[in-house]
Amino acid sequence: MAFESLTDKLQNVFKKLRGKGRLTEEDVKVALKEVKMALLEADVNFKVVKQFTKAVQERAVGQDVMNGLNPGQMVIKIVNEELVSLMGSETTELPLKQGNEITVIMMAGLQGAGKTTTVAKLAGKLKSKGKRPLLVACDVYRPAAITQLQVNGEKQGVEVFSMGDKQNPVDIAKAAIEHAKANQQNVVLIDTAGRLHVDENMMQELADIKANVNVDCTLLTVDAMTGQDAVNVAKTFAEKVGIDGVILTKMDGDTRGGAALSIKAVTGKPILYVGMGEKLSDLEQFYPERMASRILGMGDVMSLIEKAEAALDQDQAAEMQKKLKKMEFDFNDYLTSMEQMNKMGGIGSVLNMLPGVGSKMKDLEGMIDEKALDRTKAIILSMTPKERSNPGILNPSRKNRIARGAGVDITEVNRLVKQFEQSRKLMKQMPGMMGGKMGKRGGFKLPF
Known part of the structure; x- marks a missing residue:
């Protein structure tokens, strides 16, 4: 991190x-x-x-x-x-127009910064907020760039407008806006071509698109792993093309973080989002106060709450709470909890946001065995629906069959069943956790 x-x-x-x-x-x-x-x-x-x-x-x-x-x-x-x-003090929002009026966002950046993946991530985020985005494939030079955008667009459930790799990017952008008007799409996200380094051809192409299309916001994607190079790239783009904001990618990697602390001061342009992983959901809005809190080892509880609220189905959570109180929590619920944790980015992501824990993640990484969690899931999925609903019927012969199905030793199955029973007893003894003051205040329950 x-x-x-x-x-x-x-x-x-x-x-x-x-x-x-x-x-x-x-x-x-x-x-x-x-x-x-x-x-x-x-x-x-x-x-x-x-x-x-x-x-x-x-x-x-x-x-x-x-x-x-x-x-x-x-x-x-x-x-x-x-x-x-x-x-930057204030959190900067995208300048989105209201209703059916189209907002045109142009994405720029060098090759390797994760621009094409990031534009798809942004489309998914905007779709979840009720917008109707259209992705536009204007990178006609890089092999497979159009295919990559189409694959990611399909995963996000967002249409991708493409005219192949033989057309001029300016013509593609103009045609895409007409397509958006005809299909009631209100955000057009243009994925432009990157280069291995800043050059005049790239800058001219971006300028040509802006001259022919009414671009409302130009976002620059930069790789946080490149440190001060990212800042220099941002400064050059800001001076030569004009940008309205920055998206920092690979903030989950082994980066020293200097770009995040320098970009606003050097370019005068705010960071709007940060990429925190490879999944298409791993794009977070950038909050200066939350990032400062993480840097100082104070955690980021607000982002954790937002992740939990997005991952947890409230009705499902309430039902699980009732089950826990009555000791009816079964392996189906256990599996649901694991899936919810994955939606929040995994246990490592959650721990990283807790006050005082983020700075100790290196020590904890050895204790978090993601493969063990995968084996646990395999064991539960190897159970029949009846066994998952009634853990009490798990006799030795059933456990042996489950172990063979999951490809693990019988001792791992026994360990999981024992841990599960201990967890149920613990939950029974701690009613305050299952709906005390937090429940009355409408608080959320973390799925672990």
Whole structure:
């Protein structure tokens, strides 16, 4: 996950500050020197680092902080606020028109940044919000680009407009808008051609599309893994073509995160979305305050709640809650819980958003055995419907048959059945978790 190293380093700095009863100006300077090094190592633009540490220092050496009851926490609060400011303060929404009026969004970016996948992800997100998107295949140069868009469009249930790879992208874009008008589609997403590096032909083609089509928003897709190169690419596109916002991809990878902290300050353009995985659902809106919270190891509970609400069927959750209270929870429900967890990105994704856990993910990764979860699913699917509904009938001969069907040893089946029974007993003993204060407040139940 992005920022792991930066989070660790910042938490070490803050630990030292918390240990002091009072802070001197020298304490602040020493701490900020370490913060500066941590940011530079995270590949944050050096001018941005300089401005950031200066802003923090000016606020941190004020009388209110130095004479406060908990100056260490005040410095952390200031760092948090300045990080939010650095990334844009406000969450930027796509400028979508109302009703049947068409919004035209042009997607730009270099090859390898994940532009074609990202435009399909965005189409799916807009569709889930009630929009009627149309994907437009204007990358007529890269082999299989059109096919890739068509495959992803089909998975998202979104139509893809294509005229093949022999037509001019400007003509394709113009025809696509007419097609959208005729078919009551109100968002047109144009997937343009990328190159291996910034060149005049690409820039000219983008300019030609904008000159012939009324583009409402130009979004640039950049690869977070490339660090400052991503920032330089964004700056070039902003100057030569004009962009309205950025989508950062591969933020779930082993990236130092510098691009996320630098782009807004260097280009003046906001980050609108971040790609957090390879699935077509792995596109998150970018919230500066939530990202700052993740960077500082404070978790991202709001995003976790939103993921849970999107993944959980409320009626299904209420029914499961009743079953748990009555000890009627069976292997069908167990399977449903696993599927809901997968919809939320898996247990690793959930843990990463919990306060204090994200920075320890490296330690926890060895404990999270995704293959073991797959084996558990295989075991449950090897049971008959009757066995899943009535775990009490699982005698040794049935367990042996299930083990053979799942391709596992009988000991794994026995272990799962034992864990399942222990879970049911635990749930019975903890009624507060199954509908206490959280239930009365309309809270959600995480599926694990």
